[in-house]
Amino acid sequence: MAKNILNHIDSPEDLRKLNKKELDLLSIELRKFIIDIVATKEGHLGASLGVIELTIALHYIFNTPEDLLVWDVGHQAYGHKILTGRRDIFETNRQLNGLSGFPKRDESEFDTFGVGHSSTSISAALGMAIASNLKGETEKQHIAVIGDASIASGMAFEGLNHAGVTNANLLVILNDNAIGIDPSVGALKEYLTKARVGYKPASDNIIEALNFKYFGPVDGHDLEGLLKTLKEMKQIKGPKFLHVITKKGKGLKKAEEDQVKYHAPGKFEPNTGELLKYDTDGLPLKYQDVFGLTLVELAEKNEKIIGITPAMPTGSSLKYMMKAFPERAFDVGIAEQHAVTLSAGMATQGFTVFCAIYSTFLQRAYDQLIHDVAIQNLPVVFCLDRAGLVGEDGATHHGVFDIAYARPIPNLMIAAPRNEVELRNLLYTAQLGLDAPMIIRYPRGRGVLKEWKLPYEKAEIGKAECLKEGSEIAILSLGNMAGNVEMAIEKLNKEDRDKIAHYDMKFVKPLDKKILNKIFGKFSKIITVEDGVIQGGFGSAILEYAASTGFKRDLELLGIPDKFIEQGSVDQLQEMAKINVQGIQQKLESMI
Structure with missing residues (x-):
C-alpha cells in the first residue's frame, strides 16, 4: 500500500486506516496529483495546494459525510474531491459533463453545500448545526472552512454574530494565507497579520468577543499538529474557531512565489511550474x-x-x-x-x-x-x-x-x-x-479588434446601428453577439444573405424606439440574440415594446434558456444555447 497510497483511497474511511507516516506520504502524493492534472487540464491551483494537510486532517478526525464539512467559495476543494471518491474522474474537472470546479450537492454526499461565491460557509454550517440540534443530533459536527479574504465580507460577520449567541456545534476554521485571488486588504487583514506573528492584543480578540472559543494560530502544514488540535476541539461543545496559517501554492515553488498568477495559472510544466508560453502577438487584447x-x-x-x-x-x-x-x-x-x-x-x-x-x-x-x-x-x-x-x-x-x-x-x-x-x-x-x-x-476574454486604441467618439445614449440592410428578416443583436450574427449571415448563400438585415442595438435601456418602429414597419420576421437569459432579458424588452406597438408577426428570441448552465468551454455552452454561429445560421435558414 505504501507504494501509491492515494490510489487506494476511495473514501475518507480508507483514509482513517492510515498511520502517521502514511498520512505524510499521502499529502505528498495528493499535492503531486493535483499539480499534474491542473498542469494540463487547467483550473484553480494555489488554493487547493495550500490546504492539503488541512483537508487530510479534517477527513481523518471528523466522520464525514455524517459530520458536515462546508468549504467557502470552493477554490480550495480539489483535495477534498479527490479523497471523497472522485479521484478517477478528477481529470474531467471543469469540463462539459465532468466534475464541477466547486463543491456541488448533487455531485457527492460529501459536498454538503454548493458554493462558488465567497463568505457563505459560516451561515450555511450554522444553519446545519441548528437543524441538528432541533433533530436531537447533539454529537454531530459542523465545520466551515473560510479564507482570510472571505471572512472579511459582511455576510461572514453576520454568520459569526449569530453563531456566538447559539449553542450550535459549529467549528469555523480560518484558512489564513493572506491572499484571496489578489492579496487581502483592510483592517481585519492587518489584525490577522499581527496574530500570525504572535502579537497578542491584551483584550481585543475579535473572535472571543463574539463568544467563540478561539484556538491558534497553528501551522496549517504541520499534519501531526493539526490532527492533535482538531481531535481536542472535536470534544468541545458550542461555537469554536481555529486560526490556521497556510501558504497558498504550497509545494510548487513558482506557485508560492507568484500567488496571484498561480491562483488559476492555465497550463504549465508540472515539475517546474513554468507556465506554457502561448504566442499572443497580434491577438486582440482582453x-x-x-x-x-x-x-x-x-x-x-x-x-x-x-x-x-x-x-x-x-x-x-x-x-x-x-x-x-x-x-x-x-x-x-x-x-x-x-x-x-x-x-x-x-x-x-x-x-x-x-x-x-x-x-x-x-x-x-x-x-x-x-x-x-x-x-x-x-x-x-x-x-x-x-x-x-x-x-x-x-x-x-x-x-x-x-x-x-x-x-x-x-x-x-x-x-x-x-x-x-x-x-x-x-x-x-x-x-x-x-x-x-x-x-x-462586456464579456470575458479577448476582444475582436487588433486596432482598438482609436480617437474617442462620444456615444449617443440609446442609439442603435444598422450593420447590414436586408429585405425580409431583421436580426437584432446585443453586445458581442454581433460577431456570431455576422459570421452566421456570411455562411448563407448570397440570395439568402440579401434577405437578412442586422442591427446592433447597443442599449437594452433605453431602447432605440425610433429604429424599432422602422423595423416593425418593414420586417415580418425578427430575431433577437443575446448571451443572457431569455426570460426578462434583451429579447423580452423587444417583445414588450413590439406588443405595445401592435406588432403581431414572427418574433423569436435566442439566448440562455430557463435553466442553470453548467461548466464547459464558451463555444460548447453557446452551442447548447443555440447562440453560436451554427445555431444562429440554422435559425435564419428555418425562417427564410
Whole structure:
C-alpha cells in the first residue's frame, strides 16, 4: 500500500486506516496529483495546494459525510474531491459533463453545500448545526472552512454574530494565507497579520468577543499538529474557531512565489511550474485590459475619475489604475455591497465613479444597486466584466442574469458594446457626465479588434446601428453577439444573405424606439440574440415594446434558456444555447 497510497483511497474511511507516516506520504502524493492534472487540464491551483494537510486532517478526525464539512467559495476543494471518491474522474474537472470546479450537492454526499461565491460557509454550517440540534443530533459536527479574504465580507460577520449567541456545534476554521485571488486588504487583514506573528492584543480578540472559543494560530502544514488540535476541539461543545496559517501554492515553488498568477495559472510544466508560453502577438487584447488601460488614459485628464473593485483588481484590470493613481483607485475586498454604496457616496460628492465588478458578483449587491444608486439617480458607472457565458467556472459564475435583473430598475441605463472601440467610447462618454447610473457589460476574454486604441467618439445614449440592410428578416443583436450574427449571415448563400438585415442595438435601456418602429414597419420576421437569459432579458424588452406597438408577426428570441448552465468551454455552452454561429445560421435558414 505504501507504494501509491492515494490510489487506494476511495473514501475518507480508507483514509482513517492510515498511520502517521502514511498520512505524510499521502499529502505528498495528493499535492503531486493535483499539480499534474491542473498542469494540463487547467483550473484553480494555489488554493487547493495550500490546504492539503488541512483537508487530510479534517477527513481523518471528523466522520464525514455524517459530520458536515462546508468549504467557502470552493477554490480550495480539489483535495477534498479527490479523497471523497472522485479521484478517477478528477481529470474531467471543469469540463462539459465532468466534475464541477466547486463543491456541488448533487455531485457527492460529501459536498454538503454548493458554493462558488465567497463568505457563505459560516451561515450555511450554522444553519446545519441548528437543524441538528432541533433533530436531537447533539454529537454531530459542523465545520466551515473560510479564507482570510472571505471572512472579511459582511455576510461572514453576520454568520459569526449569530453563531456566538447559539449553542450550535459549529467549528469555523480560518484558512489564513493572506491572499484571496489578489492579496487581502483592510483592517481585519492587518489584525490577522499581527496574530500570525504572535502579537497578542491584551483584550481585543475579535473572535472571543463574539463568544467563540478561539484556538491558534497553528501551522496549517504541520499534519501531526493539526490532527492533535482538531481531535481536542472535536470534544468541545458550542461555537469554536481555529486560526490556521497556510501558504497558498504550497509545494510548487513558482506557485508560492507568484500567488496571484498561480491562483488559476492555465497550463504549465508540472515539475517546474513554468507556465506554457502561448504566442499572443497580434491577438486582440482582453476586454478587461481595454477597460483598465482606457480608464487610466481618461483619468490622466479627468481628476474626478475614481475606480473601485471588490477584490478583483487583477481580474478586472483595475490594477492599472491602482498603480497609476493609487489615491483614486480602491480594492475594497470581498464586499460587493460596500463597493456599490461606497461608489454611491463618492458620486454624491461630484466624482465620476467606475465600479468594476463581475456580472455574477453584482447580484450580491442588488439592494444597493436599487436603493443607494438608482433611487437617488446617482451617475455611478458599473463596468460589468465577465458578462454572458464565462466557461469552465460554471453556473455560479456565468454572467447571464444582469440584463434581466437590472432592466426593471428605473433610472438605470444598460449598454453592451459589440467591440473594444465601442467599449472605449462608452467609457469616454460616461466620464463626460451622465445624468443617471449606467451598466456597461462586456464579456470575458479577448476582444475582436487588433486596432482598438482609436480617437474617442462620444456615444449617443440609446442609439442603435444598422450593420447590414436586408429585405425580409431583421436580426437584432446585443453586445458581442454581433460577431456570431455576422459570421452566421456570411455562411448563407448570397440570395439568402440579401434577405437578412442586422442591427446592433447597443442599449437594452433605453431602447432605440425610433429604429424599432422602422423595423416593425418593414420586417415580418425578427430575431433577437443575446448571451443572457431569455426570460426578462434583451429579447423580452423587444417583445414588450413590439406588443405595445401592435406588432403581431414572427418574433423569436435566442439566448440562455430557463435553466442553470453548467461548466464547459464558451463555444460548447453557446452551442447548447443555440447562440453560436451554427445555431444562429440554422435559425435564419428555418425562417427564410
